[in-house]
Amino acid sequence: MPAESRTSAFALRAFNVELAQVKDSITQKTTGLMRMQFWREAVEDIYCDNPPHQPVATELWKAVKRHKLTKMWFMKIIDEREKNLDDRAYRNIQELEAYAENTQSALLYLTLEMLGVRDIHADHAASHIGKAQGIVTCLRATPYHSTRQKVFLPMDICMLARSFSKKVPVKAYPAFFCTVALEDYLSNIQKVDFNIFHPSLQKKNTLLPLHLYIRSWKKRY
Structure with a gap:
C-alpha cells in the first residue's frame, strides 16, 4: 500500500x-x-x-x-x-447487523474508496465482512458488557463474504485482511464449545501478524 x-x-x-x-x-x-x-x-x-x-x-x-x-x-x-x-441490548440479529453495516461496513466502503476500488463484488464483500466483524466484536465484548448476552455467531455471514472472493479485485484485498482476526476468534470459540466467557478467548494470538503477512503474500482474504 x-x-x-x-x-x-x-x-x-x-x-x-x-x-x-x-x-x-x-x-x-x-x-x-x-x-x-x-x-x-x-x-x-x-x-x-x-x-x-x-x-x-x-x-x-x-x-x-x-x-x-x-x-x-x-x-x-x-x-x-x-x-x-x-x-441497550440488541433486540435481534437484524438490529445488530444494521449497526455493523452502518459502522464497520461503512468504514470498509471508505477504505475501498481510499484504495481506488469501485466494484460491486468488493462492496458486497465489504457489507458481509463488516457485519461479521460487528457481530464478533459484540461477542468478544460480552464478558465485559454482561447485559449483551442475546447474540448469535455470524458463521453464515462469514461464509457468504468468502463466496465473493473470486470476483473481488485483488486491489481491494487490503481492506479485508481483518478477516484473519475474525477467523482466529471464531476458530478459538469453537474449540471451547462456544463458551464466550472462556478465559482463553481474552488472550491475544501472537501469531496473528504472521498469519496476516502470509495471507497478504498469498493475495487472499
Missing part, C-alpha cells in the same frame, strides 16, 4: 476509534451527544475545506481531499454510533 494510502488508512482508523471510545468514556449521554455533534460538524467543515484544529480531523481532511471520499459513509458511522449511546 502506498505511503499516502497508509496515512489515509490511519486517519480512517483514528476517526473510528474516536467515535467508538465515546460510549465507554462518558458517564452521561448528554456528553456523548455533544461529542457526536462535534464530529458531525467536523465532517461538514472538512467537506467545506475548513477542518477544525484537531489532529484526527486534519488528517481526515487530507484523506478526503486525496481520495474524494464519500461524506455519506462518515455520517452513517456518526449517526449509528450516536444511536448506540443508549447502551
Whole structure:
C-alpha cells in the first residue's frame, strides 16, 4: 500500500476509534451527544475545506481531499454510533447487523474508496465482512458488557463474504485482511464449545501478524 494510502488508512482508523471510545468514556449521554455533534460538524467543515484544529480531523481532511471520499459513509458511522449511546441490548440479529453495516461496513466502503476500488463484488464483500466483524466484536465484548448476552455467531455471514472472493479485485484485498482476526476468534470459540466467557478467548494470538503477512503474500482474504 502506498505511503499516502497508509496515512489515509490511519486517519480512517483514528476517526473510528474516536467515535467508538465515546460510549465507554462518558458517564452521561448528554456528553456523548455533544461529542457526536462535534464530529458531525467536523465532517461538514472538512467537506467545506475548513477542518477544525484537531489532529484526527486534519488528517481526515487530507484523506478526503486525496481520495474524494464519500461524506455519506462518515455520517452513517456518526449517526449509528450516536444511536448506540443508549447502551441497550440488541433486540435481534437484524438490529445488530444494521449497526455493523452502518459502522464497520461503512468504514470498509471508505477504505475501498481510499484504495481506488469501485466494484460491486468488493462492496458486497465489504457489507458481509463488516457485519461479521460487528457481530464478533459484540461477542468478544460480552464478558465485559454482561447485559449483551442475546447474540448469535455470524458463521453464515462469514461464509457468504468468502463466496465473493473470486470476483473481488485483488486491489481491494487490503481492506479485508481483518478477516484473519475474525477467523482466529471464531476458530478459538469453537474449540471451547462456544463458551464466550472462556478465559482463553481474552488472550491475544501472537501469531496473528504472521498469519496476516502470509495471507497478504498469498493475495487472499
